[in-house]
Amino acid sequence: xxxxxxxxxxxxxxxxxxxxxxxxxxxxxxxxxxxxxxxxxxxxxxxxxxxxxxxxxxxxxxxxxxxxxxxxxxxxxxxxxxxxxxxxxxxxxxxxxxxxxxxxxxxxxxxxxxxxxxxxxxxxxxxxxxxxxxxxxxxxxxxxxxxxxxxxxxxxxxxxxxxxxxxxxxxxxxxxxxxxxxxxxxxxxxxxxxxxxxxxxxxxxxxxxxxxxxxxxxxxxxxxxxxxx
Amino acid sequence: xxxxxxxxxxxxxxxxxxxxxxxxxxxxxxxxxxxxxxxxxxxxxxxxxxxxxxxxxxxxxxxxxxxxxxxxxxxxxxxxxxxxxxxxxxxxxxxxxxxxxxxxxxxxxxxxxxxxxxxxxxxxxxxxxxxxxxxxxxxxxxxxxxxxxxxxxxxxxxxxxxxxxxxxxxxxxxxxxxxxxxxxxxxxxxxxxxxxxxxxxxxxxxxxxxxxxxxxxxxxxxxxxxxxxxxxxxxxxxxxxxxxxxxxxxxxxxxxxxxxxxxxxxxxxxxxxxxxxxxxxxxxxxxxxxxxxxxxxxxxxxxxxxx
Numbered sequence: 001x002x003x004x005x006x007x008x009x010x011x012x013x014x015x016x017x018x019x020x021x022x023x024x025x026x027x028x029x030x031x032x033x034x035x036x037x038x039x040x041x042x043x044x045x046x047x048x049x050x051x052x053x054x055x056x057x058x059x060x061x062x063x064x065x066x067x068x069x070x071x072x073x074x075x076x077x078x079x080x081x082x083x084x085x086x087x088x089x090x091x092x093x094x095x096x097x098x099x100x101x102x103x104x105x106x107x108x109x110x111x112x113x114x115x116x117x118x119x120x121x122x123x124x125x126x127x128x129x130x131x132x133x134x135x136x137x138x139x140x141x142x143x144x145x146x147x148x149x150x151x152x153x154x155x156x157x158x159x160x161x162x163x164x165x166x167x168x169x170x171x172x173x174x175x176x177x178x179x180x181x182x183x184x185x186x187x188x189x190x191x192x193x194x195x196x197x198x199x200x201x202x203x204x205x206x207x208x209x210x211x212x213x214x215x216x217x218x219x220x221x222x223x224x225x226x227x228x229x
Numbered sequence: 230x231x232x233x234x235x236x237x238x239x240x241x242x243x244x245x246x247x248x249x250x251x252x253x254x255x256x257x258x259x260x261x262x263x264x265x266x267x268x269x270x271x272x273x274x275x276x277x278x279x280x281x282x283x284x285x286x287x288x289x290x291x292x293x294x295x296x297x298x299x300x301x302x303x304x305x306x307x308x309x310x311x312x313x314x315x316x317x318x319x320x321x322x323x324x325x326x327x328x329x330x331x332x333x334x335x336x337x338x339x340x341x342x343x344x345x346x347x348x349x350x351x352x353x354x355x356x357x358x359x360x361x362x363x364x365x366x367x368x369x370x371x372x373x374x375x376x377x378x379x380x381x382x383x384x385x386x387x388x389x390x391x392x393x394x395x396x397x398x399x400x401x402x403x404x405x406x407x408x409x410x411x412x413x414x415x416x417x418x419x420x421x422x423x424x425x426x427x428x429x430x431x432x433x434x435x436x437x438x439x440x441x442x443x444x445x446x447x448x449x450x451x452x453x454x455x456x457x458x459x460x461x462x463x464x465x466x467x468x469x470x471x472x473x474x475x476x477x478x479x480x481x482x483x484x485x486x487x488x489x490x491x492x493x494x495x496x497x498x499x500x501x502x503x504x505x506x507x508x509x510x511x512x513x514x515x516x517x518x519x520x521x522x523x524x525x526x527x528x529x530x531x532x533x534x535x536x
Binding site (some may be wrong): 032046049051072075076077078081083087091102103106107109110111150151 | 235236238239351437438440441442443444445446447449451534535536
């Protein structure tokens with residue numbers, strides 16, 4: 001589902017943020033991405049969301065090399081990737097329903113279909129009774145759930161989360177992680193950047209560790225590309 | 230991917246949503262619309278006035294004519310002979326001879342001074358021969374040569390080139406028309422900039438929203454759409470406002486104008502913007518609204534990229 005082959009990313013005027021990173025995440029697989037801050041976690045997630053382009057190497061999503069796709073194609077790639085942000089990135093002048101509906105509106109779904117899917121998604125995260133509320137009236141954990149509902153509402157095959165439990169207490173964090181596991185069980189590839197090592201070890205999934213731009217655990221080391229196909 | 234009916238429904242929804250947003254914050258939008266309306270009303274109003282002047286002057290023949298006032302001693306017969314000589318010239322289209330008695334009769338009928346004329350013993354009017362040059366010779370140089378030769382004839386007391394002033398008026402009107410075009414072009418440009426600037430501010434106000442929409446896979450067309458419709462509404466309402474301003478101004482002027490026309494013994498009345506003119510005004514206004522927002526959107530949307 002996601003494949004990185006010897007991917008490097010260098011920002012202008014600095015050393016490599018990522019260096020020769022190779023790994024593979026299959027459909028329905030869940031993995032944690034760990035490392036100190038500045039180790040390259042955000043850079044890796046941004047590459048998958050095509051917010052930045054790799055300097056070297058290949059980033060494949062569904063066997064499509066997204067390193068060189070045209071600007072016009074980018075929105076369609078992003079529709080296959082649900083992203084959950086640490087700061088939620090909700091629209092505070094819209095209701096919970098409208099926030100969650102946004103990806104479906106963008107895809108141009110009929111009105112009735114939108115209502116059905118938004119409610120299913122909100123039901124999944126346990127916020128069906130909040131659909132008419134404004135995000136500002138919700139707690140941090142609830143806002144995070146709205147963000148998750150929005151990320152999964154158009155059923156993307158890939159789910160990315162950047163420090164989704166960063167501001168939550170352990171119990172809430174655990175609940176959120178279990179929610180991610182439920183998506184993984186229905187075939188979604190889930191990649192979660194986190195430095196909550198205790199929680200990660202409890203969950204028992206694949207762990208990808210980055211250290212100063214290099215993948216020190218969980219990756220594929222210097223694998224020749226022809227063997228990967 | 231998206232069925233046409235859903236696509237059209239989506240457009241209608243955005244169209245109405247942007248209209249709703251404009252109605253919800255009327256003050257700031259009214260300012261923009263007022264600037265557009267006034268800027269468009271100015272050249273439109275001048276155009277309407279010029280058209281009215283053209284209508285008045287169109288009744289007058291634009292060709293030059295030379296009036297020869299004959300000496301009182303010239304008899305009708307001699308005058309006829311002169312008219313006949315002139316008729317044979319290649320550069321003259323036609324010649325009209327007004328005898329002294331005809332001139333008197335015409336004056337008596339039209340001026341209302343008939344009774345005053347009765348008091349005079351003699352007919353005070355000279356005979357007049359009006360010469361119309363052919364179209365080929367209707368230029369200043371030829372006509373002036375012609376005029377000079379007429380002046381030397383013994384029968385002629387005074388030779389006068391008429392309608393020269395009309396030509397000047399036409400030239401002034403032509404100048405005015407050009408001036409209106411220049412004014413219209415400059416004011417259209419300012420309308421474009423006003424809409425562009427308003428849309429630019431709207432884009433900046435919705436920066437977060439645009440970023441989020443880009444993050445979750447919104448295409449450029451999707452993001453552009455509400456701003457373009459906002460531009461469309463600005464254009465339409467600015468156009469309607471300028472139409473109202475022009476119509477109101479003409480209505481205000483029509484009273485004094487018809488009074489003036491009565492004094493000139495005419496039943497002339499001001500005509501306002503006609504149907505096709507109104508459509509052109511609205512169309513142009515909508516075009517400017519759309520173009521202004523398009524420029525703003527294409528310049529500023531690329532600058533907003535999520536990170």
